[in-house]
Amino acid sequence: MPKATREAFGEALVALAEKFPQLVVLDSDLSKSTMTADFAKKYPHRHFEFGIAESNMIGAAAGMALMGKVPVCTSFACFLIGRLETIRVAVTLNRANVKLVGTHAGLGIGDDGASQMGLEDVAAMRSLPGMTILQPGDGLEARQAVEWMLQHQGPVYIRLTRQKLDDVHKPGYQFECGKLDVVWEPEPKAKHFQATVLASGGTVGGAVAAAQSLQPKGFAVRVVNAGTLAPFDVDSIEDFAKDSERFVTVEDHNIVGGLGSAVCEAVASLGAGKPVVCLGVRETGESGLPAELYERHGLSAPHIVEACIRNLS
């Protein structure tokens, strides 16, 4: 059932509150949007409202973590990353066990427009040593990723969508941090792929639709969900490079520093010699419906199709 990953996160917090007694939740006046309001209602003594003051919230989260709490700190992705300096020192330099939850990732938020869209967060977070970055592709993955995040010792950034996402995983799916997972391949299994598409978060569904539309036309395209953006699964890239003519990456994030960059770095460092076609946001965002924005900014299924077969005879 379609679900926003922020919704799955909010449900998971409530579901996991008893299992993780040190879990506390910190908000900066957005608990209704980041979906922590239910947790706050059920566990008021474990919920802390910091007002519209994200730097202090993140610094305080670091302090709580250094005392043994497991603080989950939420805001829009763009507002968290605006406090990069506090994240850099209070969280990562301290190796503080803080969980940063950035909702409202990318163009997918729609009509609120550019200032509310997190489009640079992954690039910034990838530059912080020790920061694990997760971006679940559906509700099922989001729930499991949240549980993994809470038991993990160390800073984690998880990037969540405002918009509902279709399920891309089958019911038996098991989240594994640091692993790329194949969410779709043509049947019967191809020996050779015209493209391996890597997508993450809001773009996975479109990538699957694109690959499915190419099968009847004789093109074999594999779709891989990048649920962990750091540390990045270079080993799987090495495997995919063996049977794929090219990589295509598609992300609801600036074209610089995110998934596309991670794949380029992996392919280059492996000497794999395969082209990487990167689809991502090149300008500031704008208001519109999510689907309109994905179309206009080159992230929709037709754009992915084109990227998979461009210049192929």
Add this chain to the structure above:
Amino acid sequence: MEELIAPIRELRADIIRMIATAGSGHPGGSLSVIDLLAVLYAKHLRHDPKRPDWPGRDRLILSKGHACPALYAVMAQRGFFPKEELLTLRKLGSRLQGHPERHRLPGIEAATGSLGQGLSMGLGMALAAKMDGTDQRFYVVTGDGEMQEGQVWEALLAAPQFKLDNLTVIVDSNNGQIDGHVSEIMALDPLADKLKSFNWDTRVIDGHDLDAIDGALSAVKTVKGKPQAIVAKTVKGKGVSFMEDNIAWHGKAPNKQECEQALKEILGA
């Protein structure tokens, strides 16, 4: 406080030796804060140098991380690590980084040096202790120039809201920062009035008067329901005549001759 006079003289000398040996560092703010740290560690901060990770300890965060030579000197004197290690300050591989880092040196509670963050971290620690019902206390030492950072005011707003009476901020008010006097760069006064109006229990003391420091640190422990601020009026470079209130000594190491002169003034030999 008589018994602290000679040890504090040693601490001042250690600061000068460390910075002179390193060839860089911040003598001005280290010398202004040293009396505060010395009294805090000697009389008030519950700690165990042999068990720096003792969970029930009080916490000190030196938010003005550039003054860490003062903190390192106090820690060595109290037995956290051998005194000889002080002269490794700022050297490759040293636990005594140019700005303190907790994962390198046991006894350091938080990485600081990016000014304005320490009070938020102390606030978070105090909040956690309140949740757990412990009687631990949390001390954050800031510079006055540091109070220009917006994040400090976010934290000043939040701590009374959370009724954190286990949290004390000590402002090392030496009126100096890199580019000049605080009062000229971006004035803070009336600082005590601002803190009071933010609902902090506030007192102003002479930050080099050991009895006054001791008295203030005793008094804050009796305050209920709100955090406390101690504005400690200090002199940058205190104890070395040519450094006192001289902005040039904010972040400069003394040369050999200056080092000798400074040690002579401090130790009176």
